Amino acid sequence: MKRITILGSTGSIGLNTLDVVKNLGNQFVIEAITANNNIDLLEQQILEFKPLFAVVKNKEKAAELRNRIGNICTILEGEEGLIEITQNGNYDILVSALVGFAGLFPTIEGIKRGKRIALANKETLVAAGEIVIDLAKKYSAELIPVDSEHSAIFQCLVGEKYNEIKKLIVTASGGPFLNKSVDELKTATIEQALNHPNWDMGNKVTIDSATMMNKGLEVIEAHWLFNLNRDKIDVVIQPQSIIHSMVEFIDGSIKAQLSIPDMRIPIQYALTYPERFKSNFVKTNFPKLHHLSFFEPDEQKFKCLSLAFNAMELGGITPCILNAANEIAVEKFLGGKITFLQIPQLIEESLNKVSNNFDLNLETILECDRQTRELASKIFN
Secondary structure (H helix, E strand, O other): OEEEEEEOOOOHHHHHHHHHHHHOHHHEEEEEEEEOOOHHHHHHHHHHHOOOEEEEOOHHHHHHHHHHHOOOOEEEEHHHHHHHHHHHOOOOEEEEOOOHHHHHHHHHHHHHOOOEEEEOOOHHHHHHHHHHHHHHHHOOOEEEEOOHHHHHHHHHOOOOOHHHEEEEEEEEOOHHHOOOOHHHHOOOOHHHHOOOOOOOOOHHHHHHHHHOHHHHHHHHHHHHHHOOOHHHEEEEEOOOOOEEEEEEEOOOOEEEEEOOOOOHHHHHHHHHOOOOOOOOOOOOOHHHHOOOOOEOOOOOOOHHHHHHHHHHHHOOOHHHHHHHHHHHHHHHHHOOOOOOOHHHHHHHHHHHHOOOOOOOOHHHHHHHHHHHHHHHHHOOO
């Protein structure tokens, strides 16, 4: 029986992970879970899954939860609590599902212990890909992707030789604004941007899908996970979200991983790899699909995509700047402080103004992230 620690158990990935664990019966046990503020849901999870530890980032909320549950579970708090459970906890698999840059350092602690990392936090590789991959090699940690696109590629490459890959084809749904014009996007509302046609995700990831920044971040992540340059990674829009990604080989063959949109499938694969376990998830019914369609992404309309591609090609600290600026831009949009089309404008201005003259190490990544957030917070004020 393997022990699992979930960073972000009250979010979309965390909830789906717990559902997978429940469906798999006695294969796994929960060691630790974490939340930002949602202690009501965290309390329910503690009572059902009986972890030894739970972390609440908000210290006041942590104290409240501690008073509620007594000695049923040890309640830790803040970023120190996240480091404590990843650095010293007795787990086999770390599910890294925190949103944004906050997931980087706890994930690194799991890597340093040589654990399997079920990686759903794409920002870890976007902001610090070179460092993270080097650490994973040094400590023999497994990085198993949870994002549906990277899981699809990972599955397609099982048993294949990397020198026979022609290119990766990362698919995108196109989000809620696929068929909208740039003029229509000028008045796009928060509610419209959060109305994803296929996936039920957290707010930040859903907005990233609407701007297609998520696909740019995923290309950077794919570069690090599969050690391939930008010229070997394509993006294609597949609106039905049935084909999760593909790999083309040098002989012209293409392998694809298909399923209905259900994050439990890649989560379960990351937990059970290299084995596959029977699931009770809804199965794909091809006659009911009728058709699958494909489109080139419009980088003029979705400028975040080209910003991400450029940041990847520049390399170094630039993707860290991109990531931090994007997090601030999404936060401002969700707070009603900027318009939808100002998201890429804010990111581009940050990329132009923040120095990328940093040596690449964890300390400089942290400082670059801080500087970018400080500058980006002042744009459009």
